[in-house]
Amino acid sequence: MSLSLFQAMVRMATPILFAALGGCLCERVGVINIGLEGIMLTAAFFGVLVTYVTGVPLLGFLGGLASGVAWGYVIALLTVRFYGNQIVVGTGVNVFGLGLSAFLSQKIWGSRGASEAVQGFESIWVPYLGEQTFFVYLGFILVFALQFFLFVTPWGLRLRAVGENPQAADTAGINVFRYKTLGVVVGSAIASLGGLFLSLGHLRFFAWGMTSGRGFIGLAAMIFGKWTPVGCLLASLLFGLADALQMRLQALGILPSQVILLIPYLVTILVLSGFVGRATPPARYEPYKKE
Amino acid sequence: MKRVLLFAMLFLFVLSSFGFAAPKKIGIILATGGLGDKSFNDISYAGALRAKEELGVELDYVEPKAIAEYEGYQRDFAASGEYEIIVCVGFDQADALNKIAQEFPEQKFAIVDMVVNQPNVASLLFKANEGGFLLGIAAAYMTKTGKIGIVGGMDIPLIRDFFLGFEEGVKWANTGAVVLPTVYVGGWADPTKGKELALSLIDQECDVIWAAAGKSGLGALEAAKERGVYAMGVDACQCYLGDHIFASLTKRVDIAVYETIKGAFLGTFQGGIFEKGVAEGWIGNCRFPDEEPFWEERFGFKHSVELPKEALEKMLEAREKIAQGEIRVPRPPEFGG
Numbered sequence: 201m202s203l204s205l206f207q208a209m210v211r212m213a214t215p216i217l218f219a220a221l222g223g224c225l226c227e228r229v230g231v232i233n234i235g236l237e238g239i240m241l242t243a244a245f246f247g248v249l250v251t252y253v254t255g256v257p258l259l260g261f262l263g264g265l266a267s268g269v270a271w272g273y274v275i276a277l278l279t280v281r282f283y284g285n286q287i288v289v290g291t292g293v294n295v296f297g298l299g300l301s302a303f304l305s306q307k308i309w310g311s312r313g314a315s316e317a318v319q320g321f322e323s324i325w326v327p328y329l330g331e332q333t334f335f336v337y338l339g340f341i342l343v344f345a346l347q348f349f350l351f352v353t354p355w356g357l358r359l360r361a362v363g364e365n366p367q368a369a370d371t372a373g374i375n376v377f378r379y380k381t382l383g384v385v386v387g388s389a390i391a392s393l394g395g396l397f398l399s400l401g402h403l404r405f406f407a408w409g410m411t412s413g414r415g416f417i418g419l420a421a422m423i424f425g426k427w428t429p430v431g432c433l434l435a436s437l438l439f440g441l442a443d444a445l446q447m448r449l450q451a452l453g454i455l456p457s458q459v460i461l462l463i464p465y466l467v468t469i470l471v472l473s474g475f476v477g478r479a480t481p482p483a484r485y486e487p488y489k490k491e
Numbered sequence: 492m493k494r495v496l497l498f499a500m501l502f503l504f505v506l507s508s509f510g511f512a513a514p515k516k517i518g519i520i521l522a523t524g525g526l527g528d529k530s531f532n533d534i535s536y537a538g539a540l541r542a543k544e545e546l547g548v549e550l551d552y553v554e555p556k557a558i559a560e561y562e563g564y565q566r567d568f569a570a571s572g573e574y575e576i577i578v579c580v581g582f583d584q585a586d587a588l589n590k591i592a593q594e595f596p597e598q599k600f601a602i603v604d605m606v607v608n609q610p611n612v613a614s615l616l617f618k619a620n621e622g623g624f625l626l627g628i629a630a631a632y633m634t635k636t637g638k639i640g641i642v643g644g645m646d647i648p649l650i651r652d653f654f655l656g657f658e659e660g661v662k663w664a665n666t667g668a669v670v671l672p673t674v675y676v677g678g679w680a681d682p683t684k685g686k687e688l689a690l691s692l693i694d695q696e697c698d699v700i701w702a703a704a705g706k707s708g709l710g711a712l713e714a715a716k717e718r719g720v721y722a723m724g725v726d727a728c729q730c731y732l733g734d735h736i737f738a739s740l741t742k743r744v745d746i747a748v749y750e751t752i753k754g755a756f757l758g759t760f761q762g763g764i765f766e767k768g769v770a771e772g773w774i775g776n777c778r779f780p781d782e783e784p785f786w787e788e789r790f791g792f793k794h795s796v797e798l799p800k801e802a803l804e805k806m807l808e809a810r811e812k813i814a815q816g817e818i819r820v821p822r823p824p825e826f827g828g
Contacts, residue, residue: 204694208687215683310527314682314706317732403682403713407706412681443684447691453672457646461677 205444207330211402213440215240215394215411217339219418220425220432221346222391227427228350229383230363230483231279234290237415238297239271239388240395245301247396248406249308251318257400260318264400268392272385280380283487294415302408312408320404333401335393339433342390346429359383363483376488394418417468424471427482435471442467515575516549517542517752518568520561522581525554529790530727531744535580535603537789538748546756548575562587569595576601576755578748582649588612599760601751603744610762615747618768619649620656620820620828621813622740625769625776625806626701626723627660629738631668632802633721634699639668640692642685642711643675644704648825650675653703653725653740655828656820663818664805671697675704682710689714699723712736721796728777728786730794737796739777741786747773770814776806 219236226233233239243264251260271293278284302312309315323331350356361369362379370376394414399406417439424438425431442464449460519539521532536552543550551574553564561584568577569591577598579588582605592600592609601613608614630639639661643650658670674688685707689700698720702708708725709732715722716733724730724739747767754760767773777786778798787793812818822828 204691208691212683212687306525306527311529312525313528314709398683403686403710405682405709405713407680407682407709409680410682410706412678412683444687444691447674447684447688450674450688451640451671451691451695457673457675461675 203328203330205448206328207332208444208447209437209440210329210332210336211440212443213436214336214339214401215397215414216418216421216439217343217433217436218335218394218397219391219415220421220436221339221342221429222387222389222394223419223422224425224427224429224432225346225359225383225387225390227422227485228360228363228482229380230366230485230488231275231380231384232286232290232485233275233384233387233391234287234419235271235275235293235297235388235415236290236391236394236418237411237413238290238294239268239391240398240411240415241297241301241409242267242271243392243395244399244410245297245304245395245406247400248315248318249304251320251400252308252316255319257319257321260400261321261396264392264396265389268389268395269385271392272388273381275388276381276384279487280377280384283489286485298409301406305406305408314408315406317405318400320400333397335397335401338393339397343429343433350429360482362488366488370488370490376490380488391415391418420468420472423479426479438471439464439467513573514548515756516551516573518574518577519550519552519748520564520568520577520579520584521552521554522583523555523557525556526552530729531742532580534727534742535578535744535748538745539578539752541745542749542752542756546753548756558583562591565591565600566594569598569600572598575599576752576760578752579603580744580748581605599755601748601755603747606764612762613751613760614764615744615751616764616766617742617744617747617773618766618820618822619652619740619742619774620659620822620826621768622742622774622776623653623656623658624660624663624813624818624820625809626738626740627657627662627670628664628806628809629776629778629798629802630657630699630701630723631661631664631666632799632805633737634666634668634697636696636698637666637668638695638697639670639699639701640689640695640697641670641673642688642692642700642702642704642708643673644679644707645677646673646675648823650703651823652826652828655823657701659821660809663809664802671695676707679705679707681707682713685710686714690718693718693720701725724777728782728790730777730786730796731790731792734795737778737794737798739786741775741777741782743773743775768813769810775810778803779807779810 246267247260247264250263278289321333421435424435446463579602585605606614676684689711700715701723702711703725722736728739730736
């Protein structure tokens with residue numbers, strides 16, 4: 201495997217990884233987050249907007265992250281506090297994210313299509329990984345931090361308990377609502393990093409719909425990874441590899457491009473159609489009502 | 492006496508309806524990208540604006556947000572009867588227009604980039620392959636490694652038309668440069684993938700990148716900037732986006748729209764297919780001396796890369812030869828090539 205292919209794989213896997221990790225945290229507390237795509241797009245937009253206004257990418261980063269936290273609170277409020285249907289809320293987030301970013305880019309840059317170029321983050325050179333922005337390294341660190349948090353620390357145990365058996369967790373004195381909210385908010389914030397990677401790390405502008413389904417691929421990676429952070433990483437790398445490989449194969453010109461473009465989708469279908477064995481969700485995805 | 496009065500009034504009424512009939516207007520229905528895209532929509536609008544000023548008539552425009560809205564706007568415009576001609580911008584208006592043009596057979600319509608086979612519709616098409624040919628010559632002279640990479644949005648005839656001409660142009664320039672097999676993003680709004688594809692081409696030693704991929708193409712331009720190689724633009728002059736972009740294929744929708752509107756007001760309008768290229772000035776390049784000032788003024792910038800003199804001479808020579816019919820640029824079979 202050539203080095204440039206490896207680096208492309210890592211870059212293509214990063215946004216998927218953030219989405220998968222974010223989704224994983226949400227599902228661990230019993231909330232399906234269909235809205236990952238919308239969260240990522242909103243973060244990508246606000247990241248560029250704040251950078252455009254202030255000229256400081258770091259502030260843009262914080263702005264995008266704040267939009268992820270805000271979405272997390274909205275989703276938690278609707279699904280945890282008010283027992284809303286998770287699929288409906290998530291779909292709402294996706295539609296709203298598309299509409300909001302289109303409306304605001306029209307107002308600010310006079311075009312619904314793309315923003316003006318802004319300053320992005322400089323890349324940092326690391327052996328083998330090459331020139332990558334800090335998002336890529338942050339993704340790897342986050343995987344192991346989350347794995348440790350979820351499966352070693354007592355807080356992680358409580359978080360999982362809240363998703364697996366809320367009644368039991370409640371009986372044991374854990375504040376179910378608080379832990380559920382925490383999981384959804386932190387999960388959404390992590391997903392928003394994926395959007396920020398696209399608009400401030402990989403590219404340096406916002407384009408409408410630039411997430412292009414990566415939030416949903418993230419959900420697939422999360423299921424394939426069996427709801428563990430390390431699993432999410434391996435699954436994301438597989439999807440990233442399929443994408444990077446597809447691009448190199450096209451340039452060889454040996455097969456029709458339509459066939460090669462199918463590869464990432466074929467991998468997704470194969471993976472999700474039980475190729476990896478049974479995938480049992482860790483929670484029942486129902487709102488918890490106190491009796 | 493009463494009867495005389497009645498006749499007098501009737502006479503005056505008829506007279507006034509002739510004398511004071513509101514002059515007809517121009518209607519333009521833009522594509523969903525809307526104004527401000529610095530490309531397709533803005534350029535189309537510029538053509539309508541020019542017609543408005545020269546003819547001294549009014550111009551109304553709408554910016555639909557979704558494909559589903561086209562039909563409603565087309566019907567509203569046509570039903571009002573106030574418009575001499577209604578210009579529909581973008582291939583995705585064709586289905587709606589096919590219906591509306593039959594409902595209002597007396598109304599003149601024009602559609603850009605697509606064929607609508609109705610007697611009252613002028614379909615304006617562009618020979619993009621000829622523009623690709625001219626750009627290919629520029630690319631052949633700019634590359635130092637001798638390898639040129641092209642990124643397409645989707646593998647469809649409309650895009651293959653650009654690239655077939657481009658590859659032929661590179662060959663015709665005869666500098667020994669080659670074009671690597673085309674890579675496709677598989678979508679128009681994924682700049683991330685556009686950038687990765689361009690990076691993979693640059694990894695294969697390409698030092699001139701061209702993308703015809705909508706917003707995905709912006710990612711390819713970004714990749715070229717990051718790696719310090721040259722890039723080229725498409726549709727409108729995109730050279731203002733960066734110092735590394737040295738030429739753009741220009742599709743002069745403004746000229747096509749302007750000529751069609753003018754024809755409608757002068758009474759020479761005809762329905763049918765109008766497919767034009769470099770000979771008629773509908774397709775060009777932003778580095779041609781007759782076009783460069785137009786684009787630089789429009790976007791408020793100066794081209795910073797010096798195009799080799801020989802390249803420009805060859806391009807002008809090719810333009811002449813294509814216009815004369817001495818060079819026949821290949822097209823995909825779907826476009827009669």
